[in-house]
Amino acid sequence: MKKGLLIFFGIGAISLVYAQQTSQTVIASSGNYDQVNTVSIEWTLGELAVQSLEGSNIMLTEGFHQPQLDVILVPPHVVLSSQLKVTVSPNPTQGILYIKIRSELDKQAVLSLSTLDGRLVQKETIILSQGDIEWNLSKYYSGLYILTLHTKKGELLRSFKIIKYY
Helix, strand or coil: HHHHHHHHHHHHHHHHHHHCCCCCCCCCCEEEEEEEEEEEEEECCCCCCEEEEECCEEEEECCCCCCCCCCCCCCCHHHHHCCCCCEEEEEEEEEEEEEEEEECCCCCCEEEEEECCCCCCEEEEEEEEHCCCEECCCCCCCCCEEEEEEECCCEEEEEEEECCCC
């Protein structure tokens, strides 16, 4: 009798210990995981609810993976991007788009306007310190366009969604 009671309490204690374990799972409609050497990437799609909780030294976000990240190298375009201020107006626009670039850097960059399917409609090589630029978009169809500013090497500095209407 004592042996049966001991087994009963032993199984109960073990189940309580396992009941307290947490697992990192996300309920989503789609997702995947891939790893090459020491780099891994995880993604999910379609979480039903996302909520964030913050403490003094931790942040937990529902539905998003929380890896520890170590920044080893800061690419040069990030430093360049921090020394650059770009504003675009009016947006939405019927015609003239004013692009104001504030930078003391005398570096060349490429300003381009593309459709959502990637078709290039306008492109101009500029000097970042040149200031204000005006583009006439009245000849283009109404729709959504992507305005990008890249370095000459192709590194993205800024991007904007531009709405063109009649």
